[in-house]
Amino acid sequence: MTGVWTHRFEVIMRPLRDLDAPPTHVFIETRTAAQAARDAVTQHPDMKVLSVTRETASSGVFSTVKGDERAEPAVVVPLARVAGRR
Numbered sequence: 001m002t003g004v005w006t007h008r009f010e011v012i013m014r015p016l017r018d019l020d021a022p023p024t025h026v027f028i029e030t031r032t033a034a035q036a037a038r039d040a041v042t043q044h045p046d047m048k049v050l051s052v053t054r055e056t057a058s059s060g061v062f063s064t065v066k067g068d069e070r071a072e073p074a075v076v077v078p079l080a081r082v083a084g085r086r
């Protein structure tokens with residue numbers, strides 16, 4: 001079995017008590033975004049996770065897992081009709 005078993009995630013965090021502090025960027029390599037968030041909180045227990053983004057292996061582009069920005073698809077491909085259905 002081949003394939004990518006781990007992904008590189010960027011976790012953006014801020015301190016729990018200081019709301020005006022600049023965000024901290026933590027890079028973690030793991031299988032899921034949830035695991036990356038848990039690992040980041042384990043490494044920095046005094047900080048809160050703001051967003052988690054995953055870097056795709058093929059393009060190097062970050063796809064947003066949680067946050068306001070969503071990555072738009074480069075090409076929209078229309079779906080083919082299923083035979084016998086309209």
